[in-house]
Amino acid sequence: MKLKIFIVFWFGIAWSTVDAANRVPVTFQHSAIVGAPADLKSLDVYSEGRAEGSPVLVFVHGGGWVSGNKSNVQLAPRFLEYFEKRGMVVVSVGFRLVADGALPGITFREQTTDIAAALKWVSTNIRDHKGDPRKIILMGYSAGAHLVALLSTDETYLRTQGLDLSVLKGVIALDVNSYDIPQAIVEAPSLGVPVSPANLRKVFSSDLAAQQAASPISHVRVGRSYSPTLVIYTGTFDTSPAGAFRNTLSKVQSERFVAALRKVGAEAQSYGDLEQTHRGIMRDFGTADDGITVAINEFLDRLAK
Numbered sequence: 001m002k003l004k005i006f007i008v009f010w011f012g013i014a015w016s017t018v019d020a021a022n023r024v025p026v027t028f029q030h031s032a033i034v035g036a037p038a039d040l041k042s043l044d045v046y047s048e049g050r051a052e053g054s055p056v057l058v059f060v061h062g063g064g065w066v067s068g069n070k071s072n073v074q075l076a077p078r079f080l081e082y083f084e085k086r087g088m089v090v091v092s093v094g095f096r097l098v099a100d101g102a103l104p105g106i107t108f109r110e111q112t113t114d115i116a117a118a119l120k121w122v123s124t125n126i127r128d129h130k131g132d133p134r135k136i137i138l139m140g141y142s143a144g145a146h147l148v149a150l151l152s153t154d155e156t157y158l159r160t161q162g163l164d165l166s167v168l169k170g171v172i173a174l175d176v177n178s179y180d181i182p183q184a185i186v187e188a189p190s191l192g193v194p195v196s197p198a199n200l201r202k203v204f205s206s207d208l209a210a211q212q213a214a215s216p217i218s219h220v221r222v223g224r225s226y227s228p229t230l231v232i233y234t235g236t237f238d239t240s241p242a243g244a245f246r247n248t249l250s251k252v253q254s255e256r257f258v259a260a261l262r263k264v265g266a267e268a269q270s271y272g273d274l275e276q277t278h279r280g281i282m283r284d285f286g287t288a289d290d291g292i293t294v295a296i297n298e299f300l301d302r303l304a305k
Contacts, residue, residue, distance in 0.1 A: 023048075023080050025092070026129070030121040031114055036103060039094045043118050044070050046080060046090040047129040055135040055169075055304070056126055057083050058091045060115055062142025064239075065108065065203045070094040078286025082293070086300065089131040093118040095147075098203050108204065108214045112150050112157045119151075119168075120161035137170040137303065138227075141282060142239075145173035145232075149216035149257065152227055168227040170303045172296060175234050175278055177249040179257035180218075181211040184249065192247025193237050217260050226266035230299040231258050232292055234281060235274030244277070271295035 025044035033041045047054070061068040070092040073079050083090050095114035096106045123133045140148035151157050152171045158164055177184050177196060181204055188196035204214050212218045220226075233250035254270045261268035273291050276284070284290045 023074065023084075028121065028125070030093070030118040033096070033114075036096055039069060039071075040096050040103075041114070042070075042094050043121065044073075044092045044094075045126075045129050046073075046084075046092070047131065049084065050087060050089050050130040052130050053132045054087050054089045054130050055137065055300075056089045056091060056122060056131040056133070058093060058119060058122055058136060058138050060093050060095070060138070060140035060144030060148050062140075062144050063097070064199065065098045065111065065143040065146075066100075067097060068143070076282040076285055079282065082286040088137075089126065089129060091118070091122055091126070091131075107210075108147070108150065112147055112154075113160065115147055115151055116157040116161045116163070119158065120163060123163060123167055133167075135169050136167060137172065137300070138168050139172040139174065140176075141174040142176055142278065143178075145176035146178040146214075146216070149173045149176075149179060149229075149231075150214065150219070152229065153216045153219040155224070165225060165227060170299065171227050171229045172232070172299065173229070173254075174232045174281055174292075175250055177237075177253045178214075179216050179231075179253045181215045182208060183256075184253055185211070187252065188249050191249040191252060193245050193249045195240050195242055195245075196249065217257050220260045220264055220266075222264045224264070226261055226264075226268075228267040228299075228303060229258070229261060229269075230296065231268065231270045232281070232295065233270065233272045234276040234278055235272070236277040236280075238277040238279050248274075250278075269299075 025046050027042050027044050029042045031041040061072045073092045095111045098106050126133050138148045155165050185197045185200050204211050231254045233254040236244055236246050238244040251272050258268045258270045285293055
């Protein structure tokens with residue numbers, strides 16, 4: 001049975017037809033957060049048909065830190081199918097949202113804490129669902145890309161769960177302009193995204209110390225062992241009610257983050273498609289001629305070796 005699903009993203013609407021009956025996840029609670037709705041403290045596991053000991057993709061959804069849902073993976077037409085064909089278990093993570101009236105005071109810190117708790121659950125339990133905890137790849141899209149980059153550079157969050165950066169075999173960040181937040185606020189208007197300064201201050205406040213704490217690039221240090229990282233960027237920000245903005249902000253931020261990782265000896269690379277749009281990443285993911293899909297496929301192949 002085909003089911004058409006509509007969902008509102010931050011600054012836009014996306015829709016997709018998915019064969020929901022073929023990919024039904026099993027849901028587990030990853031955190032015991034009093035007052036939080038069940039979908040914000042749980043994760044969905046897609047493992048049907050996988051072999052024992054499969055690699056695991058842990059996915060963190062987008063939504064501008066203020067919206068989105070772990071079920072968003074079902075809206076991208078070929079996302080689950082792609083990883084199913086690669087023989088990977090997919091875990092989609094729910095987390096608390098900034099500016100949620102029912103849960104006041106949520107910041108990027110609580111969001112990253114929730115993702116770390118989900119990784120703890122995966123590392124402890126994924127063998128029971130055909131996954132190999134030694135083969136965890138962490139991927140985030142949009143705001144989720146920022147959060148996975150932060151978690152994979154600031155080890156504080158994993159340490160609270162009794163983990164460290166070695167739990168991650170690889171990291172994939174899909175198109176965000178927030179690796180160096182203070183700099184993004186300064187540069188955004190000249191690089192084509194005039195709405196970014198206000199949006200970033202809304203989420204990360206105007207406090208410089210908070211902005212720096214939220215910036216993955218601030219946590220890159222000599223002497224730490226970082227996971228291989230692939231950073232993707234596009235050339236059009238098309239999820240704003242103000243319209244679509246052709247820009248190089250994501251490119252500049254992505255390349256700066258990758259350069260910082262490489263400077264301390266980490267394996268990191270960027271891939272950009274300036275003709276692609278922010279929203280188009282998930283719409284076109286999994287198609288044979290999609291450059292971003294090809295780059296991710298090659299990255300996963302290298303990790304598998």
